[in-house]
Amino acid sequence: MRSGFRQSMNWLHTWTGLSLGWILYFVFLTGTLGYFDSEIDAWMKPELPVETASAEDAARAGQAYLTDKAPEAKRWFMALPVNRNTPHLRLFWEEYPEGEQARGKTGSAFIDVGTGEELSGRATGGGQALYRMHYALHYLPRTTAYYIVGVCTLFMLLAIITGIVVHKKIFKDFFTFRRNKGPRSWLDIHNLLSVMALPFHIMITYSGLVFFLFTYMPLVVAGSYGFGDDNRQRFFDELYGAGATAELSGERQSVQDLSALVTDARSRLGNEVAYVNVYSPTDSSGEVHLSAASHSPLRDGPELIYSSASGEFIRREGAGDQVPKAIYDTLLGLHEGLFAGTGLRWLYFISGLLGTAMIGSGLILWSVKRGPSQLKNPSFGFRLVESLNVGTVVGVPIAIGAYFLANRLLPAGMEGRADWEIHVMFITLAAAMLYPLARPIRRCWVELLTLAAVVFAALPIVNALTTERGFLTSALAADWVFISVDALCLTLAAVAVYARRYLSSRLGEPVRAGSPLNLSAQES
Amino acid sequence: MSQTSQRLSPKDPAYRWHVLARVLTAALGGYLISACAGVFLSYALPLEPAQGVVAGALVSFALFTAIVMWVFAAASTRRALVWVWGVTGVSVALALWLTRGVLL
Structure with missing residues (x-):
């Protein structure tokens, strides 16, 4: 919708990426966890012995x-x-x-x-429930969900292809990172995340369409x-x-x-x-x-x-x-990665995380770029995007953490226990997405990141208190599933703490085009 | 005439209508052309029927993507509409003729 091929492709990239980006973020993150579905199943049923029969x-x-x-x-x-x-x-x-x-x-x-x-x-939904959400969502008739995810996937494919087309210097840009330069830094990181796993992003998106x-x-x-x-x-x-x-x-x-x-x-x-x-x-x-x-x-x-x-x-x-x-x-097999051994499975997992971060950074880039011009009178659309951004980018991980916590904390004999684990997840997600109605957006980032750090730091502790497979026990038994879950939770908590400290140190600064997250348009 | 939307500023009231027209053209026209192309391919390839259907359907998404990109790259909205709906009409007619006896 602009003159010139590259400009119109840029326009298409922006709007296909933004309009359904939040659902895609959810789909990518739950799908990425699906590469460890069986391991998450095992973690969520800690009382089961490991099967060793022939x-x-x-x-x-x-x-x-x-x-x-x-x-x-x-x-x-x-x-x-x-x-x-x-x-x-x-x-x-x-x-x-x-x-x-x-x-x-x-x-x-x-x-x-x-x-x-x-x-x-x-009773638990386990890793399978998370994995199923990435193509069937939840609370929706299956076919409806397939169509929604299908449209999102087609948008993703368009965003990827147009993203490549608009790129003049894909190789040079890959090695470019300009720190503390506001929108430029977000553009650089978005490029880096996208190009690093580009073949994976294309494969996973096209083969996702092929499933249906x-x-x-x-x-x-x-x-x-x-x-x-x-x-x-x-x-x-x-x-x-x-x-x-x-x-x-x-x-x-x-x-x-x-x-x-x-x-x-x-x-x-x-x-x-x-x-x-x-x-x-x-x-x-x-x-x-x-x-x-x-x-x-x-x-x-x-x-x-x-x-x-x-x-x-x-x-x-x-x-x-x-x-x-x-x-x-072959396309379906590549998507599922069932053939992958441990090393390749981790590569799948990391590529999926890069894809999730690519979507998240693209969403943030949209609002950071428009922040300065929205200072005085932020439009409804701009505020909606800002709110959805913080509600999903930080909210979805918190919700998944809440799902894991619910698995450990809900009483064992509870009626509809497996369903309630999932209700807890979506109630948490809804709360995170509504939170920006109550607080200025920059505070939302800081406070939700705090919550994320608390949730993921709590998980290993709650696990150690409620099961017999705490960190020491699993480390001594070389129980890699439990060791990895604990380590990943702590890593995630550390990332949240780092991002939180970075943002809160800037809470008092005036908004200018150069500040990396000048999202304080509503804060005054 | 042929410069309709490219010079339109996003502030122009007509801009939204041009966007809507292109979105509908890309989605509906693009989908129909890709589906018909899938049908053509499944008939044209010297394969068993089931294998031809798989081949045709596999290629259709790539074509769909290309059509959407072209609709938004076209110099004017009118040009995009005329071409895509024209090709849609021809493809649908041809597909109906090809599949006579199977579909209807």
Whole structure:
């Protein structure tokens, strides 16, 4: 909307980045924590022992539980506890549909292999709840949330591409940082954060759209398959394979010992078996499909298929021989990072934090740039942006800290406990976002940063007081999940203290274009 | 005439209408063109139907992004509107013809 290509792209960058930036900040931060979802799960259920059972023992325990709980099921599924993605045996089952139902009832459970019982422990949303928020938000119907996040993601993609286009000297600017120069410093830091992890930012944004490819682009599917759920299902069946292919024989037959199949499949795959699917377990035509965990971004590994009735090996189904599907799978695999080992996982985490900081610094840059001209008569829009900035940039981390605190402090037997952990998180976030109504904006920054420092410094202490896995114990036991959470909390508290001290030392200064956070327009 | 919005100052009352027109054109026209391009690609590529759909849909977002950028880079609002809605009309007509028997 300006003359000149670069100017109009600059305009587009500013407004696509700003208008949905606060939701994107939330999405990036919760999604980044999702790279440690299983570890956060473990931290939020500190009473659970670490599962050490073999794949065979787990398969045996899972089969016993499913035979007892869902003997007439249409499908059994087991995720064996063989790596970080599945710390405990996870079961899922689906019954045959009754009457008019399109799909039968489903159930799921986490099992302690040693006892064969369901896992106990406090009710919590865990790391999974945080991870789900980054694409499904919360309190909203799923599809609505997918569309909201989809629009935000498209804005993010536009902001990234236009951000690159407007950059004349991307390499030189990367090595430029001008300290204490107000908007210039914020521009430099925004550039630095964006360029440092640029390939990650592009990959994560585009692949984020690809996750809901057929939700966002239903017309492309309809163009070849026609409208309606049945036609969509036909497309998905062709794309993914329809699961079990054999017709039901009607002859009853029980399932062979699955642990023996796990042993056999391991040697055929050359990898540890992670997933077991049993189709039509009651029927003599039933099939067992076994596959390994992904060891590469191409998530679709080969599958071994056995007869569930005889335990005989039937065939091996390859994967990744169709190019478009392989590209699609690779994009999703790169986004999820399930294949990543510890080092790469931390790199994912740090890149995600850089992305979050990129969004936060961009939001602040918008208001810092406009601060001087808004001194006398700040417009409603300017005050809204300033308030939303402090409410999300500092408020979202505080809210996540409150979620962790609630996990330790809410009574164990409380009704709706897992839901209340999340309510606490969003009540905290709402309070932080409304806080600027009550206080001048520069004081809001200082006071919310104080609160952030208190919350994150409190977490290791509360953890030590309410569990048997405090800092000393976990350090002695080399319990890396608990050590890392404590260390990250203290680091975050230290960052908040540093930012707070920096800002409060400037509270008394008059506002000028050169002060890094001249946000005191309302303070007089 | 062709200099409509580029010289408009943000203070001009017409400026907001120009922004709105471009936003709607970029969002709706851009979406329809990208979806249709996805359909064309899924028909044109020598692949199984499901694989063609994946390929077409994968490319559509990149095209969508490019169209939005072009709409806001165009020298005048009128130029952006005429081109995007013109191409939208042609694409939709062509897509309907291509998918006759499947869609309707």
